[in-house]
Amino acid sequence: MISKKTAMMVLNAALATGGDYAEIYCEETNGEGILLENGKIESVGKSQSYGCGIRIFQKNRSVYGYTSDLSLKSLTALATSLAGSFEGERLITVTNIKKQKVKEIGKIEDHLLDVPVEEKAALLRECYEETKAVDPRLVRIINGLTSTERTFHLFTAEGETAKYFVNTEERGRIAMQAIAAGADGKIEVSFSAPGKSDGWHYFKDVLNTKEEARKVGEKAIMFLTADECPSGRYTVVIANGWGGVLFHEACGHSLEATATAKHLSVFSDSIGQQIASPLVTAYDDGTMPYEWGSNNIDSEGNKTQKNLLIKDGICKGFMVDKLNGRRLGMPANGTSRRQSYRFAPTSRMSNTYIAPGKDSPEDIIKDTKLGIYVANFGGGSVEPTTGEFNFSASEAYIIRDGKICEPVKGCTLIGSGKEVLMNIDRVGNDLALGQGNCGSVSGSIPVNVGQPTIRIKEITVGGRGGRLE
Amino acid sequence: MNFKKFFEICEEKGIAESQIVISRRKSTSIRLFKGDIDSFNIADAQTVTACGIVNGKFGSATTQKLTKDTFAYLADQILVAAKFNEKEGEASLFEGSPRYKKGNVYDESLAKTSTEKKIEILHQIEDAIYAADPCVTDADSVSYSESDISDEFYNSHGLKLKQKSNYFYFLAGAVCKKGEEVKTFYDSFIDCDLSKFQVEPFVKKIVDGALKKFGGAPCEAKKYPTVLHHDVISDLVSAFLSSCSAEEVQKHSSFLEGKLGEKIASSKLTIEEKPLTKNIYFSYFDAEGVATKNKVVVKNGVLKTYFHNRETAKKDGVESTGNAAWEGSKIGIGCGNLFVKPGKQSFDEMIAGIEDGVFITETAGLGTGMNASSGDFSCQAEGFRIRNGKIAEPLNLITLSGNLLTMLKDLKAFSNEPILTNNAISIADAYIKKMPIGGM
Numbered sequence: 001m002i003s004k005k006t007a008m009m010v011l012n013a014a015l016a017t018g019g020d021y022a023e024i025y026c027e028e029t030n031g032e033g034i035l036l037e038n039g040k041i042e043s044v045g046k047s048q049s050y051g052c053g054i055r056i057f058q059k060n061r062s063v064y065g066y067t068s069d070l071s072l073k074s075l076t077a078l079a080t081s082l083a084g085s086f087e088g089e090r091l092i093t094v095t096n097i098k099k100q101k102v103k104e105i106g107k108i109e110d111h112l113l114d115v116p117v118e119e120k121a122a123l124l125r126e127c128y129e130e131t132k133a134v135d136p137r138l139v140r141i142i143n144g145l146t147s148t149e150r151t152f153h154l155f156t157a158e159g160e161t162a163k164y165f166v167n168t169e170e171r172g173r174i175a176m177q178a179i180a181a182g183a184d185g186k187i188e189v190s191f192s193a194p195g196k197s198d199g200w201h202y203f204k205d206v207l208n209t210k211e212e213a214r215k216v217g218e219k220a221i222m223f224l225t226a227d228e229c230p231s232g233r234y235t236v237v238i239a240n241g242w243g244g245v246l247f248h249e250a251c252g253h254s255l256e257a258t259a260t261a262k263h264l265s266v267f268s269d270s271i272g273q274q275i276a277s278p279l280v281t282a283y284d285d286g287t288m289p290y291e292w293g294s295n296n297i298d299s300e301g302n303k304t305q306k307n308l309l310i311k312d313g314i315c316k317g318f319m320v321d322k323l324n325g326r327r328l329g330m331p332a333n334g335t336s337r338r339q340s341y342r343f344a345p346t347s348r349m350s351n352t353y354i355a356p357g358k359d360s361p362e363d364i365i366k367d368t369k370l371g372i373y374v375a376n377f378g379g380g381s382v383e384p385t386t387g388e389f390n391f392s393a394s395e396a397y398i399i400r401d402g403k404i405c406e407p408v409k410g411c412t413l414i415g416s417g418k419e420v421l422m423n424i425d426r427v428g429n430d431l432a433l434g435q436g437n438c439g440s441v442s443g444s445i446p447v448n449v450g451q452p453t454i455r456i457k458e459i460t461v462g463g464r465g466g467r468l469e
Numbered sequence: 470m471n472f473k474k475f476f477e478i479c480e481e482k483g484i485a486e487s488q489i490v491i492s493r494r495k496s497t498s499i500r501l502f503k504g505d506i507d508s509f510n511i512a513d514a515q516t517v518t519a520c521g522i523v524n525g526k527f528g529s530a531t532t533q534k535l536t537k538d539t540f541a542y543l544a545d546q547i548l549v550a551a552k553f554n555e556k557e558g559e560a561s562l563f564e565g566s567p568r569y570k571k572g573n574v575y576d577e578s579l580a581k582t583s584t585e586k587k588i589e590i591l592h593q594i595e596d597a598i599y600a601a602d603p604c605v606t607d608a609d610s611v612s613y614s615e616s617d618i619s620d621e622f623y624n625s626h627g628l629k630l631k632q633k634s635n636y637f638y639f640l641a642g643a644v645c646k647k648g649e650e651v652k653t654f655y656d657s658f659i660d661c662d663l664s665k666f667q668v669e670p671f672v673k674k675i676v677d678g679a680l681k682k683f684g685g686a687p688c689e690a691k692k693y694p695t696v697l698h699h700d701v702i703s704d705l706v707s708a709f710l711s712s713c714s715a716e717e718v719q720k721h722s723s724f725l726e727g728k729l730g731e732k733i734a735s736s737k738l739t740i741e742e743k744p745l746t747k748n749i750y751f752s753y754f755d756a757e758g759v760a761t762k763n764k765v766v767v768k769n770g771v772l773k774t775y776f777h778n779r780e781t782a783k784k785d786g787v788e789s790t791g792n793a794a795w796e797g798s799k800i801g802i803g804c805g806n807l808f809v810k811p812g813k814q815s816f817d818e819m820i821a822g823i824e825d826g827v828f829i830t831e832t833a834g835l836g837t838g839m840n841a842s843s844g845d846f847s848c849q850a851e852g853f854r855i856r857n858g859k860i861a862e863p864l865n866l867i868t869l870s871g872n873l874l875t876m877l878k879d880l881k882a883f884s885n886e887p888i889l890t891n892n893a894i895s896i897a898d899a900y901i902k903k904m905p906i907g908g909m
Contacts, residue, residue, distance in 0.1 A: 028534065033798055034553075035798075035799070040555040040556065040557075041553050041554060041555040041556075042554075042555075042556060042799065043529070043550065043554065043797070043798045043799040044528070044549060044554065045529060045530070045531075045797055045798020045799070046530045046531070046546035046798070047531040047532070047798070048530075048531065048532035048533060048534050048542070049533055050532065050533040050534035051514055060505075060507075061505060061507065061508075062508050062509075063508070063509040064508065064509070064510045065510060065512060066510075066512045066513075066514060067512065067513050067514060068515050068516075068533040068535065069515075069535070078511070078513075081511060082509070082511065085506065085509045117549065121553065139720075139721040139722070140720050140721055179721065179722045186843060187721075187722060187723075187724060187840075187843045188840070188842070188843060189722075189842050189843070229847070231690040231868060231870070231905065231906075231907030231908075232690050232907065232908075232909065233909060262502060262607070262609075263607070264607060264609055264644065266651070342512065342514065344508070344510065377837075378837035378838065379834075379836070379837035380834055380837060381833050381834050381836075381837075383653060383833070385609065385644055385653045386651050386653055388833075388849070388865075388866060390833050390834035390838070390848060390849035390868075391834065392834060392837045392838040392847060392848070409845070410840075410845050410847045410870060411847065412834065412838050412847040412848055412849065412868050412907075414868055415866065416866070460866060460867075460909075461868075461907065462847050462848075462849075462868020462869070462870055462907030463847055463868075463870055463905075463907065464845075464847070464870045464871065464872075464905045466690075467690070
């Protein structure tokens, strides 16, 4: 996107006023979105994100700017303008740029963007037919496939020799939504959107798209007659996979150095302390091949890692980016991420999960007399400073005498991260991951959440259904 | 950019009608942390969005890569998109409205105010937060953002429209600690006239907001007479308005289907959309180039109109209401600059008759806790108990649930102090007869 010569001139302009680190991040992302409404193609959208971000550090201060004009003139002007925020003598002159090896953690041969639109639309039509066949009350069925390929060229300078990285990431996500309308005017929605950093064969041959499509239809119909979720404090069993959004919100965000470095997290000074039940061990692992939240390298050029966050309930580490690492006195650990060149990167989650325990999910349900089984989620949010979080269940059932019984809808779980992690009293052996997009200071990024089936002794449940009896 | 060249290329490639929108966003954002500039961001980026009609079918493409090949790239992508488009009916681009009510909302003085002055205000905010109370441990996210936006719209029918706007945004939060209890409160201020911003009331609201939360606890789970802070009711009304989209109605996924002309809410509810109001949300043309107009959406509880773009209007045999908005690669529907008619009583007068109720001041998780099609919602909430007509003890870690239509039918009153909220709705605090609150 830019030559080494241009990069060197821009880096030196950025470092002219005493900056001790400078970075240029040039990005081109090509995207395609195919959207079907009731089996017919509604739109085929092509998009191209293109631009460059420049970041400079002077000790713990950072400045960032971006532009969609990648000419030498524009980039030098941006670098000079940013450097104007610092006062000082030049510390670094870049004289050499050395290209770095980037190891691909999952090689993709069958690029999604190379597959003809007809083929992808045919798969989406199959999904539509499968959902439609479930019940005539499904009045609107939406199927979509998004494909992106992002290539970034990253130049980082901390000394005479700057490092140069070239990295490409590809992702695909297939979305299915069913809307059911009942005779009484009730409308219910069900949604599923599995994603992967993988090629076409995954969506065509590996993922059971038909089963996913059928389930989406069945659930929308089921909700038409579901009761409202009760409210109060109950035992809650959370299914594997997307259930991991609980850990993502209740704990994950509060372990990002973005929050901990400024002592603005409930877990700021928690390393070495017990912050969760001894049954909980948790990781953030950006290295999992072909997974939705994986990357070869992070936005600062660091190799992604498998980072241990919690071991047997004891806090072992944070997700640390370069700038916050300086504040914490800790090395960066491959977790610096961003949505695009329009965002400065910072520490973020990738594939974050609670490790499997010993219980079978069946036993966990069997041992629960009265409670709520949450099978799937819409998402959630957290305030890392207080640790208070929420997440909404998109599919939940009442547990009575050790059995999953009637479905309920409109269910929100809330609590404080500290309390809920200590309240986990069963951890299953059925780890699975679920895909989502996480929004935070450096934009919306793909993340996997994950966990085995877990049980929380007691948590606040909000709904319109009165008391659970 | 020479947009005429784009039209020529489109014509050569067989694109009968074409349109191009060039958007330029310049922005600056500055954040302080403990007296230092913690981050300083500047940006200047252009996005070109183009669309066209091929054999009666619509296609579109977007890029930020501006080279000599940009126009050819866009035209090729439009051809691909249009080729596969299976939407029924003949699509077309707009030839123009008879009249456009242009307006200038660009504040020259904001662009001319020095960065130093803006940083000085940030220091004043941060210092004032720390000085406000001994319980304050941190001033968080003390930041200033400024955006300068210009949009140029051209189509092959000769329609040329331009709009320029700018605004600034202050954000700050206070972190307060008493023993082991940590409370936070954040607020923001958005406008284009910097002289309207005052540090003292801004900081007072933030620090008081955090301090008042100490001792907060859940209440018993049941239905309570509920007063919703203007920010909370604004989010809920915003979700309600998304169901006024004619596209959602026509596709059977809106609870407002078949309800045009019917009483769908309490007679206390009147909502007008006034896109031509000269504030930061001013807009005189929509994404299709249709002139926007002020209109009544709900009058005394009766639904008066859906929001239409040209396609949905054609289907319903009505005129476009000027509510076209880009949704990814297609033209969807949006709205902005909404005004909800306030009531006659002050906040204190409004709550005076509530013996045992709740005042919800903040929610979290409404984005995922809202079923926009059915109007059912459930989310995290906090606020205060209302006892004997007065605000009483704080409430924390409770849930607010309900259904939008039920809530609006149960609307008893708005106070007489409307505020223009961040989702472009001017609305006052609302009193709802009863809502389900979850807690202990």
